[in-house]
Amino acid sequence: MENKTYALFLGCTIPARVRQYEQSVRAVAQRLGIRLVDLEGFACCGFPLEPVDHHAALALGARNLALAEEAGLPICTLCSSCTSALCEVSRTLSRNEEERERTNRLLAKIQRRFQSPVEVRHFVRILLEDMGLDRIREACVRPLDGIRLAAHYGCHLLKPTEIHQGFDSVEDPRVLDDFIRSTGAVPVDYSRKKQCCGGSVLMADQRTALEIARDKLAELRDLEVDALVVVCPFCGVMYDSNQKVMEKIFEETYGIPVLYLPQVLGLAMGMEEKTLGLKSHAVKTKGLLEKLQAQAEG
Amino acid sequence: MDAQRNDPSPAVEMGEGRMMDEGELDFGFAQEVSAEPGGEGIVKCFACGSCSAGCPVRRFHPTFNPRRIIRMVLLGMRDAVLRDPFVWLCATCFTCQERCPQGVRIADLMRALKNLALRSGNMPEGIPMQVNLLREKGTLYPLDEFDNKKRTKAGLPPLPGAHEDVGVLLGDLADLGRPKEE
Numbered sequence A: 001m002e003n004k005t006y007a008l009f010l011g012c013t014i015p016a017r018v019r020q021y022e023q024s025v026r027a028v029a030q031r032l033g034i035r036l037v038d039l040e041g042f043a044c045c046g047f048p049l050e051p052v053d054h055h056a057a058l059a060l061g062a063r064n065l066a067l068a069e070e071a072g073l074p075i076c077t078l079c080s081s082c083t084s085a086l087c088e089v090s091r092t093l094s095r096n097e098e099e100r101e102r103t104n105r106l107l108a109k110i111q112r113r114f115q116s117p118v119e120v121r122h123f124v125r126i127l128l129e130d131m132g133l134d135r136i137r138e139a140c141v142r143p144l145d146g147i148r149l150a151a152h153y154g155c156h157l158l159k160p161t162e163i164h165q166g167f168d169s170v171e172d173p174r175v176l177d178d179f180i181r182s183t184g185a186v187p188v189d190y191s192r193k194k195q196c197c198g199g200s201v202l203m204a205d206q207r208t209a210l211e212i213a214r215d216k217l218a219e220l221r222d223l224e225v226d227a228l229v230v231v232c233p234f235c236g237v238m239y240d241s242n243q244k245v246m247e248k249i250f251e252e253t254y255g256i257p258v259l260y261l262p263q264v265l266g267l268a269m270g271m272e273e274k275t276l277g278l279k280s281h282a283v284k285t286k287g288l289l290e291k292l293q294a295q296a297e298g
Numbered sequence B: 001m002d003a004q005r006n007d008p009s010p011a012v013e014m015g016e017g018r019m020m021d022e023g024e025l026d027f028g029f030a031q032e033v034s035a036e037p038g039g040e041g042i043v044k045c046f047a048c049g050s051c052s053a054g055c056p057v058r059r060f061h062p063t064f065n066p067r068r069i070i071r072m073v074l075l076g077m078r079d080a081v082l083r084d085p086f087v088w089l090c091a092t093c094f095t096c097q098e099r100c101p102q103g104v105r106i107a108d109l110m111r112a113l114k115n116l117a118l119r120s121g122n123m124p125e126g127i128p129m130q131v132n133l134l135r136e137k138g139t140l141y142p143l144d145e146f147d148n149k150k151r152t153k154a155g156l157p158p159l160p161g162a163h164e165d166v167g168v169l170l171g172d173l174a175d176l177g178r179p180k181e182e
C-alpha cells in the first residue's frame, strides 16, 4: 500500500502534557514511512465546547477541517475525542445543509469555509488500514514475549458507530488486542475492557470520576498485568497521572504503568526508552523495562 | 485526602418521597428539548432501561440515571432537570446511545440538556475558564516557554501557532467568565 502524507492533529492536551505519546507516534511513523506534517493554524477540535454550545463547537471543529482541506491533506488524530469530534463535524456538515450554512456563516468571519468532507482517522486506524498487522509484525524485531498487556479502548475511538463505520466492533472490540499480539506480548482479557475512563466526569464530580477509573485499575491489579495500553491522552492522564491520587483516596495500591500503543510498538521495534519518552510517566515503567530486559537476556 | 462529590439535591430525590405538583410542570419542555440538535428522538423512549443498565456513571453515582432523566424531561420537570448539577455528570461515553432499541440519541440529548442548563447559568465551575482559554489561546493548554524547552529536550519540533482567529470565531459566545449581574 502507498505511504500517504497526513496533517498531524495533536489537539490541546498532547503537546503540553503528554509529550511521550507524541514522541512515540513520530518515531513509529518515521520508522514505517508514514509522513506527518505539522500544519499551521490547527487549534482545539471543538469537543470541549460541545457541552457549552453545540453550534460553536461545530464551527471550531470545521475551522480545522477547512485548514486541512486548503492544504489538501487528510487528518491524522491521536486523541480519541478529537477523532470523534472532527469526524462528527465532517459528517454533520456534509449531510445537513442547514448546519453547514449556519457554520459557514460563522466561518466567514475568519474568511474560511467548509466545502466537502475531510478524511479524519486516528493514528491506530491509519496503522491498521495503511500498513496492516503483517507489516507491523515484521517491523517488531524485538518481540515483547511474555509481557501481559491490557487494552483500554476508551469511548471515542469506536463510538458513536455511525461516524467510525466499519473500524471495529463497539461491543466486541479487537483492534488493540490484535496490535498487542503483533508485538509478541500477551493481550489480557478482562471484564471492564470497554468501560469508560471517567475522565470527562472529573470537572462535574471528582469522586465519581475516580471511582469509575479505580474500578478498572483494581481488576487489572488482580489480573497481574504488566501495563495498561491506551490510545487517548484523556484516558492516559486519568489512569497514569491520577493513579497516585486514587491510591491515596481508596487506600490501596495498583502500580500499573500506562503506555500509549505507539510506545509499545516502538519498544517491540527496538527503539530506545528515551526516544519513546518512557521515563515521563507518573507510574514508573522501570519494572516493565527490567522484565523486558531480563526476557531478552533470558 | 478526599474527593468532592456533588450531593444529590432534594429535587432529584423527589421520586422517592414527594408528590409532584402539576403546577411545577412545564408541558412545553419535551418540545423544547426535541428542538435541540440531538434531542429529536426523545419521545420514542419506551422506558426499557437499557441505557441506565450500561451507564458507568449510574454504577457509581447515587442518583444519576439516564432513563430517569428522560422521563423527567418527558413529564415536563424543567426546573428539576435544568437547575440540578446532575446533567453535567454524563461522561458522553455513548454506551447508552449504542444500545438504545428505540434509537434515542441519548448522549447527544445529554449534550442538549447541558447546553440548555448552561443558558440558565447552571454549569460546573471550570467551564468559564475553559471557554476563555479557547477564545484567547485557541487551546486548553497553551504552550509556555517551559513547555517549549521540554519539547525541545524531548526532540519534538516547535509547533506552528496561528490560531488568533479563534477568538473572532467564538466572539458570539456569551462571556461566561463574567459574574452575572443580578
Ligand code: SF4
Pocket: B044, B045, B046, B047, B048, B049, B050, B051, B052, B066, B067, B070, B099, B100, B101, B102, B103, B104, B106
Ligand atoms: S434505552 Fe432508549 S428506549 Fe430504553 S429507556 Fe433508555 S432511552 Fe428509553
Ligand code: SF4
Pocket: B051, B054, B055, B056, B057, B058, B066, B089, B090, B091, B092, B093, B094, B095, B096, B097, B106, B107, B110
Ligand atoms: S453517555 Fe452519559 S448517560 Fe449514556 S451511558 Fe455514558 S455516561 Fe451514561
